[in-house]
Structure formats: C-alpha cells, structure tokens
Amino acid sequence: EQEASEKGSFTLYYATEDGQGLVKTTRVIHYSSADSKETVVLKYLSKTPPDDINAKAVLSTETKVISATTADGICYVKLDSSFLSKSMNLSTTTAVYAIVNSLTSLDGISKVEIQIDSSGNALVDADTASGLYEADESLVVQ
Numbered sequence: 573e574q575e576a577s578e579k580g581s582f583t584l585y586y587a588t589e590d591g592q593g594l595v596k597t598t599r600v601i602h603y604s605s606a607d608s609k610e611t612v613v614l615k616y617l618s619k620t621p622p623d624d625i626n627a628k629a630v631l632s633t634e635t636k637v638i639s640a641t642t643a644d645g646i647c648y649v650k651l652d653s654s655f656l657s658k659s660m661n662l663s664t665t666t667a668v669y670a671i672v673n674s675l676t677s678l679d680g681i682s683k684v685e686i687q688i689d690s691s692g693n694a695l696v697d698a699d700t701a702s703g704l705y706e707a708d709e710s711l712v713v714q
Contacts, residue, residue, distance in 0.1 A: 576605040583677035584616055585670040585712070586627035591662025593713040594670055595627035610640035610647055610681075613674045630670040632660055638689055640675075645682045646704065647675045652689045665711070672705040673712075682706065 579602050585594045599622070603612045618631035631651075638650040649671065660667065672684045683704040 578603050578605045580609065580612075582609075582613060582616070583674065584613065584621075585630075585673040586617070586621045586625065587630045587660075587662045587666050587670060588713050589626060589628060591628075591660070591666055594666060594673065594711045595621070595625055596673075596712050597621065597625050597627070608640065608642075609678050610642060610649070610675060611637065613678065614640055614649070614671070617670060617674060628660075628662075630660065630662065630667045631655070632657065642681055645680060647678075647681045647684045648687070649675070649684060650687045650689060655686075655688060668705060669708050669711050673707045673709070676707040 579600060581598060581600050583596065583598050585596055588595055599616070601612060601616065614631065614637045618629050618633050618635065620629055621627045632654060634654045636652040636654070638652060640647060640649045655667070668686060671686065675681050675684050683706055685704050
C-alpha cells in the first residue's frame with residue numbers, strides 16, 4: 573500500500589559557503605501527505621542543496637525536529653539541543669533566519685518561534701525581545 577503523495581513548490585533558504593549569509597532557492601518537492609509542509613521544509617534544510625546553487629545545509633543531520641506546528645499565523649518549532657552546536661560552521665543568526673525565512677514563505681505563517689528542547693525556552697536574540705522571528709531578507713546574497 574503506497575502512501576499518498578503531494579507535490580509542492582517550496583522557497584528554501586540555505587547558508588552561503590562561508591555561513592554568514594543566505595541563498596534563496598525554489599524547489600518542487602514530492603512529499604508524503606502524512607507530513608506537514610513545515611516538517612518538509614525543516615527536513616530539506618538538513619539536506620545538501622542542489623548542485624546548481626553554491627550553498628550548504630543549515631541544520632545538521634543530527635538535529636532532531638521534535639515538532640513543528642502552526643497556530644494563528646505563528647509556527648512553533650521545537651528542536652533538540654544539537655541545533656546549538658557549532659559543527660555546521662555557520663552563525664546562529666544564519667541558521668535561525670534560514671528556518672524563519674523558509675517557514676514564513678509558506679501560506680499562513682508570518683512569525684516563527686524556535687524552542688530548544690533541553691531548555692523549554694524560546695530562542696531569543698537581541699533583535700526579538702518576544703522570541704518571535706519575522707522574515708529578514710537582508711541576509712540573502714544575490
């Protein structure tokens with residue numbers, strides 16, 4: 573018995589080779605109808621981007637996505653603590669905005685909250701006192 577399959581166009585943001593900026597790409601992805609679009613986006617951010625773009629994944633293959641749910645225009649993402657490891661050689665800002673920009677490109681999502689499992693707290697930086705992130709195209713390299 574085959575799983576029902578969906579096909580969709582997704583805007584994904586990967587890290588530049590130096591890990592300091594973002595590369596925007598659009599991909600047509602076939603995925604299981606059992607997976608939410610949020611989960612599909614996060615899964616693809618841990619995969620090596622296609623050869624035609626000079627970029628790298630922003631999530632380690634070791635990073636586990638515990639949950640990704642959307643309510644009232646906010647996507648709540650819960651990742652395990654391996655997300656904070658520096659093994660990917662990119663800034664936390666780059667990784668956060670690759671996730672945020674990719675998820676907010678989906679219909680119905682305007683903000684993203686990222687929680688790290690071990691702390692239970694939202695990941696907050698100096699720019700977002702609330703812990704809610706909005707898309708930021710300023711990191712995108714042309």
